[in-house]
Amino acid sequence: MISINRYKCGYCGACVAVCPAGAIELVEAWIEIDGESCVECNNCVKICPIGALEVSDEPKK
Amino acid sequence: MSLKNKYDVIVVGAGPGGSMTAKTAAEKGLNVLLIEKRQEIGSPIRCAEGVGKKSLKKFFPVIKDEWISTKMSGVRIYSPDGTLVEMSDNRAVGYVLERKIFDRDLACMAADAGADVFTKTRATDLIIKDNFVKGIEGIRLGERFKVEADIVVGADGVESKVGRWAGINTTLKPKDIESGAEYLISGIPMEDLCEIYLGNDIAPAGYVWAFPKGKNRANVGIGILGSKLGEKRPFDYLNEFVKRKYRDGKIIEVIYGGIPVSRPTKTFGNGMMLVGDAARFTDPITGGGITNAIKSGIYAGEVAAECIEEGDFSEGGLKKYEKRWRSTIGEENNRSYLLKEFFINLPDGGLDVLAHSINKIRITELSVRGLMGELIDKNPWIPTGLAKLFKKKIEK
CATH class of the missing domain: 3.50.50.60 (FAD/NAD(P)-binding domain)
Incomplete structure (x- = not known):
C-alpha cells in the first residue's frame, strides 16, 4: 500500500493524474488514497516531483 | 448567498x-x-506564468497592469553544451503573469x-x-x-x-506528463528574457526554465518526463541547478506540479x-x-x-x-x-547540433513554429513528415 509523507507533499495533483484506478483525490491541500481501489501500479510513487509517496510494507487493508 | x-x-x-x-x-x-x-x-x-502577448490580447481588450509581473522581450534557449539560441524582438512579446x-x-x-x-x-x-x-x-x-x-x-x-x-x-501515462517543481527565487540578476536550459543531465526529456518576475526575481522551475524519472526527483535536479547557477539567490516560494504533455x-x-x-x-x-x-x-x-x-x-x-x-x-x-516525441528521443549531441545550426541568427518569430522554421531550414535530417506540419500556419 502507498503511504504519504504529508510534510513533503506539495499537493500538486500529479499523482491523481497518473492513477489508473482513480484511487487518489486531491482535497484542497490534502491527498487521499483509497486503499481499496488502489491497484498497486506505483505510478503515483514514480511521478511525485518530491518523493512524498512511498510503497509501505503494510499489507493492503 | x-x-x-x-x-x-x-x-x-x-x-x-x-x-x-x-x-x-x-x-x-x-x-x-x-x-x-x-x-x-x-x-x-502551479505554473511558470509565461504567456504570449499576442495570444493574451486576443482574449482581453485591456491587459491590466496588475496581472503582469514582467514584460519579456524574448527567450534564450541553452543547449546541453551551453550554445545559446536567442529568439527576441525589440518589443515586449510576452508576459510573466502574477497568476x-x-x-x-x-x-x-x-x-x-x-x-x-x-x-x-x-x-x-x-x-x-x-x-x-x-x-x-x-x-x-x-x-x-x-x-x-x-x-x-x-x-x-x-x-x-x-x-x-x-x-x-x-x-495520463508517465510518458505523457511532466513532473515539475519550481522556486520563486529573489536576489538574482534577471533580464527581461525567459531562459530555457536543455540537457539530459539537467532535465531528462524536459527543461529548466527561469522566467523573470521583476528585476531581481524569477520563477525557476523544472519539468521532467514521468517515464524518465528514477530515484532522482525533479526536486533534486532543480536543487542541483539552482545551487550551480543561483548560489546567492533566496528561495521564497516552493511549488510542485504535473504538466500534461499528452494528446x-x-x-x-x-x-x-x-x-x-x-x-x-x-x-x-x-x-x-x-x-x-x-x-x-x-x-x-x-x-x-x-x-x-x-x-x-x-x-x-x-x-x-x-x-x-x-x-x-x-x-x-x-x-x-509529434515534436515532443522527436525531441525526447534525441540525445544531447542531437540537441547541440540543432543549436549550433541556428545560434548565429536571431529569431524574431517567437513561437515553436518560428524556431522550427529555422531548424528545418538548416537541418534536412529532421523527418519530413514532422517538418511538413510546421509549414502550415494554424489560426490562433
Whole structure:
C-alpha cells in the first residue's frame, strides 16, 4: 500500500493524474488514497516531483 | 448567498479555463455556478506564468497592469553544451503573469457577468440520469449538497475527476506528463528574457526554465518526463541547478506540479464538457496551458449557450465543442506532440547540433513554429513528415 509523507507533499495533483484506478483525490491541500481501489501500479510513487509517496510494507487493508 | 438547486451550467474549477467558461456562459444570459475546491482562487499557483502577448490580447481588450509581473522581450534557449539560441524582438512579446491576481480577477469577471461563485466547495461526483450528466454532488464546508444543471463543465485541472466520473479515461501515462517543481527565487540578476536550459543531465526529456518576475526575481522551475524519472526527483535536479547557477539567490516560494504533455482526451459527452488542463490542452512541447485553457473555456461557454438555446445537451449536440477546438488547439497539439516525441528521443549531441545550426541568427518569430522554421531550414535530417506540419500556419 502507498503511504504519504504529508510534510513533503506539495499537493500538486500529479499523482491523481497518473492513477489508473482513480484511487487518489486531491482535497484542497490534502491527498487521499483509497486503499481499496488502489491497484498497486506505483505510478503515483514514480511521478511525485518530491518523493512524498512511498510503497509501505503494510499489507493492503 | 446560497447555492440554487438548479443552474443552466455548472463549472467545476476556477482556474483560467473555468472562469472563462463561466464568464462567457453568463454573458450569454445563462444561469451559471462556478465552484472552486480551494478556499482561495489562484493560490497556490502551479505554473511558470509565461504567456504570449499576442495570444493574451486576443482574449482581453485591456491587459491590466496588475496581472503582469514582467514584460519579456524574448527567450534564450541553452543547449546541453551551453550554445545559446536567442529568439527576441525589440518589443515586449510576452508576459510573466502574477497568476494569484490574474486568476482571481478572471473569477471576478465571471461573477460580474452574473455567475454564482463558491470557493471551498468541491464536487464529489456527477449526478447521472439515463446516461446524461444532470448535475453534481458536492461538499461545502462539511455539508453535502446536490445541484442540478443541464451542462457540467470540468475545468478541474491536471487532477481532473469530472471526465472520469462521466466515463472518459483521462489517466495520463508517465510518458505523457511532466513532473515539475519550481522556486520563486529573489536576489538574482534577471533580464527581461525567459531562459530555457536543455540537457539530459539537467532535465531528462524536459527543461529548466527561469522566467523573470521583476528585476531581481524569477520563477525557476523544472519539468521532467514521468517515464524518465528514477530515484532522482525533479526536486533534486532543480536543487542541483539552482545551487550551480543561483548560489546567492533566496528561495521564497516552493511549488510542485504535473504538466500534461499528452494528446487531448475526449472532451464532451451527454451533458458535459472538459476544458483546459482537464482536457489535456497543454502544449506538449512548451508545457504552456494558460491560453488554451482560456480559449477552450470561451468555446465551451459559447457551445453551452447554443445547446441550451437549442435544448440539446446530448453528445451529438455538444460535439460542436470539439469541432471548434480541433482546428486550433487540436492541430497545434498534434504537431507539438509529434515534436515532443522527436525531441525526447534525441540525445544531447542531437540537441547541440540543432543549436549550433541556428545560434548565429536571431529569431524574431517567437513561437515553436518560428524556431522550427529555422531548424528545418538548416537541418534536412529532421523527418519530413514532422517538418511538413510546421509549414502550415494554424489560426490562433
